[in-house]
Amino acid sequence: MTEAFREQFKKARREFILGDFPRLNPMQLQAVAATEGPLLLLAGAGSGKTTVLISRIANLIRYGRGSDSDEVPETMGEAELALLEAAAAPGADPATREKARPLAAVDPCPPWRIIAITFTNKAADELKTRLEAMLGPAGRDVWAMTFHSACVRILRREADKLGYPSSF
Helix, strand or coil, X not given: CCHHHHHHHHHHHHHHHXXXXXXXXXXHHHHHHCCCXXXXXXXXXXXXXXXXXXXXXXXXXXXXXXXXXXXXXXXXXXXXXXXXXXXXXXXXXXXXXHHHHHHHCECCCCHHHCEEEECCHHHHHHHHHHHHHHHHHHHHXXXXXXXXXXXXXXXXXXXXXXXXXXXX
């Protein structure tokens, strides 16, 4: 596999992945594509922070580290690259995009390994609703909740280790 092929594949993979989020502006796309480590979003009310958070979660579940990974599996060849480039093209057929989706994934994250914390029940409900709308049933497996409900869930699961009943 040549270095030119690797670079072409990584570019096509990133363009394909970002094609799932056509309504985001360049700064929002940058936040969605960042998959390594924590991310701080500082923006005013109504600027799209929740949309970015939901899109980033969807990106992690669908593609894992694909959007910013330098890894190219050795099994990838010219046919896979052609499919990925065709699927990344504007106006690509949805069936082609669906067929190419596995080619773009690098260590996708299971939904139950993601926790999205917010301050209010209203915001938590909004997260849950929008995650399920974007991801389907997998959206229900993301821990989207308030600080308090997350802490009580963890405490109830581990209460017996502390010598308390789970119904404390």
